[in-house]
Amino acid sequence: MPYRQSHTFITYSFKGNGFSAVHLFMTMLFKIFIKFSTLLIILFALLTKVQASVSVQLFINTNQVISLTTSANTSLNSNFTNLSFDELLQHADNNRSSNNQLSVSLINYLQSQEAQLSIKQQEYLTYLTAYQFTFSANYQKAMLLLNQLIQTSQQNNIVIRSHETSISINSGTQQWTEGLAHIKTLISLINDSDDKKLVEGSLITIAAFFNNLGQYQEALLYIQQINQDDITLQRDICFINQQQALANLRLFLAKAEPFNLEKAAPLEAHLNDSIALCQQANEPLVVNLLRTYLAELDLFEQRAEQALSTLLPNIDEVIATNYPVLINLTYNLLAQAYWQQHDIANTEKYINLAKNNIELLSQTQQTIQTYLLLSQLAEQQGNYALALKYHQQYSKAKQKVADEEQAKQLAFQLAKQSDYQTKENIRRIRQQNSIYSSKQSLSQQQEGNHLLLIILLIVLLITLFIWGYKSWLTQQKLKLITEYDHLTQVNTRAQFVELGQQAIERCKEINKPLSCIMFDLDHFKNINDVYGHSIGDKVLQQVSTVCKHTCRPNDFIGRIGGEEFAIILPDCNLLVAEDIAQRCLSAIAELNVKSLGITSPVTASFGISDAERVNYDLTRLMADADSAMYASKHHGRNCINVYR
Numbered sequence: 001m002p003y004r005q006s007h008t009f010i011t012y013s014f015k016g017n018g019f020s021a022v023h024l025f026m027t028m029l030f031k032i033f034i035k036f037s038t039l040l041i042i043l044f045a046l047l048t049k050v051q052a053s054v055s056v057q058l059f060i061n062t063n064q065v066i067s068l069t070t071s072a073n074t075s076l077n078s079n080f081t082n083l084s085f086d087e088l089l090q091h092a093d094n095n096r097s098s099n100n101q102l103s104v105s106l107i108n109y110l111q112s113q114e115a116q117l118s119i120k121q122q123e124y125l126t127y128l129t130a131y132q133f134t135f136s137a138n139y140q141k142a143m144l145l146l147n148q149l150i151q152t153s154q155q156n157n158i159v160i161r162s163h164e165t166s167i168s169i170n171s172g173t174q175q176w177t178e179g180l181a182h183i184k185t186l187i188s189l190i191n192d193s194d195d196k197k198l199v200e201g202s203l204i205t206i207a208a209f210f211n212n213l214g215q216y217q218e219a220l221l222y223i224q225q226i227n228q229d230d231i232t233l234q235r236d237i238c239f240i241n242q243q244q245a246l247a248n249l250r251l252f253l254a255k256a257e258p259f260n261l262e263k264a265a266p267l268e269a270h271l272n273d274s275i276a277l278c279q280q281a282n283e284p285l286v287v288n289l290l291r292t293y294l295a296e297l298d299l300f301e302q303r304a305e306q307a308l309s310t311l312l313p314n315i316d317e318v319i320a321t322n323y324p325v326l327i328n329l330t331y332n333l334l335a336q337a338y339w340q341q342h343d344i345a346n347t348e349k350y351i352n353l354a355k356n357n358i359e360l361l362s363q364t365q366q367t368i369q370t371y372l373l374l375s376q377l378a379e380q381q382g383n384y385a386l387a388l389k390y391h392q393q394y395s396k397a398k399q400k401v402a403d404e405e406q407a408k409q410l411a412f413q414l415a416k417q418s419d420y421q422t423k424e425n426i427r428r429i430r431q432q433n434s435i436y437s438s439k440q441s442l443s444q445q446q447e448g449n450h451l452l453l454i455i456l457l458i459v460l461l462i463t464l465f466i467w468g469y470k471s472w473l474t475q476q477k478l479k480l481i482t483e484y485d486h487l488t489q490v491n492t493r494a495q496f497v498e499l500g501q502q503a504i505e506r507c508k509e510i511n512k513p514l515s516c517i518m519f520d521l522d523h524f525k526n527i528n529d530v531y532g533h534s535i536g537d538k539v540l541q542q543v544s545t546v547c548k549h550t551c552r553p554n555d556f557i558g559r560i561g562g563e564e565f566a567i568i569l570p571d572c573n574l575l576v577a578e579d580i581a582q583r584c585l586s587a588i589a590e591l592n593v594k595s596l597g598i599t600s601p602v603t604a605s606f607g608i609s610d611a612e613r614v615n616y617d618l619t620r621l622m623a624d625a626d627s628a629m630y631a632s633k634h635h636g637r638n639c640i641n642v643y644r
């Protein structure tokens, strides 16, 4: 079906098809629900008189650090019995990330001896305890201790390190404004410090924060301030290289196109050097994080084999780190690598492992990819109900990550304008995060006199939440039915146009190229006439499956007519698009249609167009690809034409 004849359909799909009305209505209900919940939470907080000093009081009342484990073993390993408290603290500190279990057991022992420690030693122990809480993602307890140290400690190094760890926590919990405020204080503290090691540690932490904030250039600026020749601690050299490699990788992936191995080579070499450095520094956690960066680069370059050989031999080492983020990331990348190799059994094995602890993690690109792959896998196995479930979780995670990206940008821009700290800016950011802050306050409540009212409010809130969630779920189910073509399991035309519009707007905004491939099976009518309609259907299914696998992970494909398909390729110029089209053309021609009884190969005619040429207008982009495709038909079919 020529595209020109179907222009009205696109307009129609934007204006809505009845479903949009349901969508709007549900969205409105959900918004009302969210506003109402916020009000209830605030009311709740007021009634029980939330006090800002709750955390401080908790610390003072217990008059001792919080135990790391509920059944802490406080006996001391015989290797350490002759050491002084200062030496034990130093050991706990030195091993805090490289041998976490040893560090925890030393801290537990020192806590049992707390009464005999000096104030300075107690503060040091409190800091190390906070660090371990951070390590095990127990951020609330860690913050409690760190805030106390920042407010009361007379030891400059403890205050500096407490700010550092707070910054790491703010980074992990996406509290960007708070993190930037800590950075502001930390910079003034290190300006007055002549302890080189301490300053290096702070600069590395700041760089890591900016990496997480997505401000990679800023991260590199702080790394450049460290003179690596001055550094004596191998572990610091390792951390600097890790942050540098991470910033460079993200900047590279944002700009690069796949298959440009020459440009990837220096980055790959730096990653390998950094791995060697961190191995010398005995930092298995960082070594394995670096391996995930290397694997990510390999997967981007479609070198699944290499990614597997980087990750697979070190799985036991990864598990031994006890660090959920790394473990999940490694499983995730292994699953992606096997998926690239079309090895379904192993994809399933590793994606299920990645899924096991996904709830522990905040929503990141990693979560998005896990849910997407789970959905694709379920779809491939014909389990559409499960595919639908995972696709919903994927969309949810994607939306959350997009929202977080916006919050990050806003936090950074505002902090930049005002040198990281004006009350007005903090107020604006807080307004954005009001729901989150309110929930946080909620978690700090003490039981008050209004117990009955509180219970009533909670019941009301839960009822409202369940009601809102169910409505939202129904809406998502309805939406998915209209999004996927039942026969070929690719996007329907309506969904394709919607996604295409989002992608083209995004690429225009960030000044990236975008291409469109359109293809139509040749003489498909003959296949139907000679072999029957059901064989024709099977051909359509095989064609969509091979093309899906041939595209890059971010590309998306739609069935826009009977035997006509289109692919949108974000961040992709004509050269790469032509290469992908060529691979699709070959994959279709090589389909094993003999097993369906078809004697001659199935072929398709391709057209390619470029968004920059039409000033990022989707309708014109598709029209150009369509014209180019018809030119291919006129030139004898089974070929590719680019619209120029």
Ligand SMILES: Nc1nc2c(ncn2[C@@H]2O[C@H](COP(=O)(O)OP(=O)(O)OP(=O)(O)O)[C@@H](O)[C@H]2O)c(=O)[nH]1
Pocket (backbone or CB within 6 Å): 001, 487, 520, 521, 522, 523, 524, 525, 526, 528, 532, 533, 534, 535, 536, 537, 540, 561, 562, 563, 633, 637
């Ligand atoms: N089996 C099957 N056939 C379909 C489906 N949708 C459309 N078709 C058939 O696709 C054929 C398209 O035929 P034409 O538009 O004449 O194009 P063609 O035979 O591919 O010839 P060219 O495009 O000029 O190479 C028609 O026979 C349609 O019935 C479908 O879902 N399943």
